[in-house]
Amino acid sequence: MxxxxxxxxxxxxxxPRSRTLGVVRFQFMNTQTFVWMPVLVLGGVWLITLLIYWxxxxxxxxxxxxxxxxxxxxxxxxxxxxxxxxxxxxxxxxMSLTRREFYLGSLVAAGISAVGISVxxxxxxxxxxxxDGYGINGYFAYLxxxxxxxxxxxxxxxxxxxxxxxxxxxxxxxVLKRFGVLILTTALLVIALALLGGAALISLNTxxxxxxxxxxxMQSMGxxxxxxxxxxxxxxxxxxxxxxxxx
Amino acid sequence: MASVIDxxxxxxxxxxxxxxxxxxxxxxxxxxxxLLGRNGAGKTTLMSILTAQNFATxxxxxxxxxxxxxxxxxxxxxxxxxxxxxxxxxxxxxxxLASARLFFPRWDQPLAEDLIDDFRxxxxxxxxxxxxxxxxxxxxxxxxxSRAEITFFDEPYLGFxxxxxxxxxxxxxxDYAECPRTIILSSHLIDExxxxxxxxxxxxxxxxxxxxxxxxxxxxxxxxxxxxxxxxRLVAGREVVHRETLGRVTSATVLGRLSETDRAFIAEAxxxxxxxxxxxxxxxxxxxxxxxxxxxxxxxxxxx
Numbered sequence: 001m002x003x004x005x006x007x008x009x010x011x012x013x014x015x016p017r018s019r020t021l022g023v024v025r026f027q028f029m030n031t032q033t034f035v036w037m038p039v040l041v042l043g044g045v046w047l048i049t050l051l052i053y054w055x056x057x058x059x060x061x062x063x064x065x066x067x068x069x070x071x072x073x074x075x076x077x078x079x080x081x082x083x084x085x086x087x088x089x090x091x092x093x094x095m096s097l098t099r100r101e102f103y104l105g106s107l108v109a110a111g112i113s114a115v116g117i118s119v120x121x122x123x124x125x126x127x128x129x130x131x132d133g134y135g136i137n138g139y140f141a142y143l144x145x146x147x148x149x150x151x152x153x154x155x156x157x158x159x160x161x162x163x164x165x166x167x168x169x170x171x172x173x174x175v176l177k178r179f180g181v182l183i184l185t186t187a188l189l190v191i192a193l194a195l196l197g198g199a200a201l202i203s204l205n206t207x208x209x210x211x212x213x214x215x216x217x218m219q220s221m222g223x224x225x226x227x228x229x230x231x232x233x234x235x236x237x238x239x240x241x242x243x244x245x246x247x
Numbered sequence: 248m249a250s251v252i253d254x255x256x257x258x259x260x261x262x263x264x265x266x267x268x269x270x271x272x273x274x275x276x277x278x279x280x281x282l283l284g285r286n287g288a289g290k291t292t293l294m295s296i297l298t299a300q301n302f303a304t305x306x307x308x309x310x311x312x313x314x315x316x317x318x319x320x321x322x323x324x325x326x327x328x329x330x331x332x333x334x335x336x337x338x339x340x341x342x343x344l345a346s347a348r349l350f351f352p353r354w355d356q357p358l359a360e361d362l363i364d365d366f367r368x369x370x371x372x373x374x375x376x377x378x379x380x381x382x383x384x385x386x387x388x389x390x391x392x393s394r395a396e397i398t399f400f401d402e403p404y405l406g407f408x409x410x411x412x413x414x415x416x417x418x419x420x421x422d423y424a425e426c427p428r429t430i431i432l433s434s435h436l437i438d439e440x441x442x443x444x445x446x447x448x449x450x451x452x453x454x455x456x457x458x459x460x461x462x463x464x465x466x467x468x469x470x471x472x473x474x475x476x477x478x479x480r481l482v483a484g485r486e487v488v489h490r491e492t493l494g495r496v497t498s499a500t501v502l503g504r505l506s507e508t509d510r511a512f513i514a515e516a517x518x519x520x521x522x523x524x525x526x527x528x529x530x531x532x533x534x535x536x537x538x539x540x541x542x543x544x545x546x547x548x549x550x551x
Contacts, residue, residue: 019319022349029342030335083336090333091343093300094389095350096322243317247300247329 019097023105024112026092033083034113038073042117045072046124046140053138065138070124070158073117077110077162081169084110085177093247103239106170114162122155146220157224164231171238178245251276251397251429252297257306259292259453266292267303268453276396277427279419281444281461283437283529289453290433291329294399298327310397323352326395328386330402334374340385341370344392351393358422359392365414379406387415391422397429404436412436416443437526447525451533461525468528469505472498473518481512489531500531 028034049069056065084106092102124141133139147154176184202208252274259267266289274280282290295301297308299315299322308314315321334343348354366384374382387403404412420443423430434440447464449457457464468488471478475497486502500523513520
């Protein structure tokens with residue numbers, strides 16, 4: 001066999017002093033999940049959006065064009081969360097890691113990846129701002145409502161939302177593994193019903209105008225802070241679920 | 248010798264069944280244990296609980312004097328790669344081994360490289376495309392090269408051909424000689440591992456039915472065959488774990504040592520005396536435990 005004799009000078013020099021930091025390197029060992037897929041999703045959606053803008057502007061439409069395409073990588077992070085959990089957790093147990101080490105390390109790894117993607121988002125936004133939407137008035141990342149507080153605030157919003165979807169994906173994967181598909185589906189239905197109940201309550205009280213005003217008053221920074229709070233709560237919830245997960 | 252693993256009344260109940268039933272074990276350091284038993288006897292459950300990958304319903308576990316759950320001080324010194332280990336999505340053997348190198352403090356990289364050659368393990372092929380035997384090889388390499396103070400091997404040879412199995416046994420023995428540690432090898436190929444293991448633990452339906460040194464176990468029983476009447480006279484009053492009769496000839500496996508008088512009787516009555524292999528002893532005892540629940544025979548369990 002020729003494939004076996006390949007050099008095995010693995011790219012891992014010294015052993016990490018903290019096992020939690022080891023988990024970060026462990027999550028990045030296979031760069032596909034945390035590096036190349038997010039890059040591919042963001043780059044792909046960006047390209048498609050620009051092509052659409054170009055087609056539209058070529059047909060003579062003048063007004064500024066905005067799209068929700070830049071949120072695609074956010075949703076991909078829910079998948080990343082589920083993947084980081086799924087099989088990797090079982091292997092981390094074989095590596096004699098505690099659940100806490102695995103959890104914190106995975107969260108840090110997601111954080112690094114989310115910072116990377118938020119920086120790209122900020123960069124694209126700044127380019128769009130400087131070039132008036134690539135010269136055709138088309139905006140992918142520079143959405144005025146998000147950018148009210150400047151580039152850093154926009155980057156933070158993007159980062160927090162990325163982490164939020166990651167944590168939710170992670171948590172759902174844990175619930176699935178621990179309680180099975182029946183309980184997960186039930187939980188999702190209960191959440192949907194609760195949201196629907198909330199919406200019904202608002203409608204019955206004809207309170208939608210107040211709700212929209214609240215959102216508008218919050219501005220993106222306020223909503224980012226709310227999302228950050230949700231991140232903390234969901235992160236704690238998923239850790240508590242993971243603590244008693246068996247192999 | 249100091250014990251590294253102690254369990255007290257360890258019990259694991261699932262909704263429908265009891266996987267472990269009051270397991271009391273004390274496992275000594277620097278020794279090779281065989282954890283033997285039929286499929287579903289509770290071997291993997293026991294190892295999972297010892298490594299805090301699963302939780303007991305009741306009872307205590309102490310590893311190096313501490314509870315292993317969420318305890319990296321203790322987990323650090325153990326290695327348990329399971330029989331059908333799951334690996335991260337799209338990873339290959341190189342990823343898996345590089346990860347192991349990150350986390351096992353006593354990892355021996357030259358040994359890992361030798362083993363990769365021995366098992367002809369392709370490093371770049373995605374793990375899910377590897378054959379069963381090649382996947383098992385990853386687990387075996389991690390188990391050996393981790394040199395963890397307590398290493399569990401859970402049916403490590405699944406999919407191995409005879410050569411690969413022998414390589415594993417040889418490597419295990421030579422590395423154990425170089426770097427003594429506690430090894431717990433779960434297996435149902437009892438004859439193959441009989442010469443390897445120093446102590447034997449047999450688990451059946453979640454209960455420990457044998458826990459002693461391999462030598463002691465081997466001396467516990469003999470097989471006597473010959474004229475049915477004569478055999479019956481010899482075995483009367485002894486614990487018979489198995490008996491087969493064909494016409495006038497009976498073959499019986501009995502527990503306990505034979506006295507001089509017994510041997511004289513055997514010679515005189517022209518009976519055949521053969522040693523019982525570890526495998527036979529275990530098969531007979533586990534069968535015995537099954538049958539004694541149904542039939543009224545003089546078969547008894549080995550539980551002492």
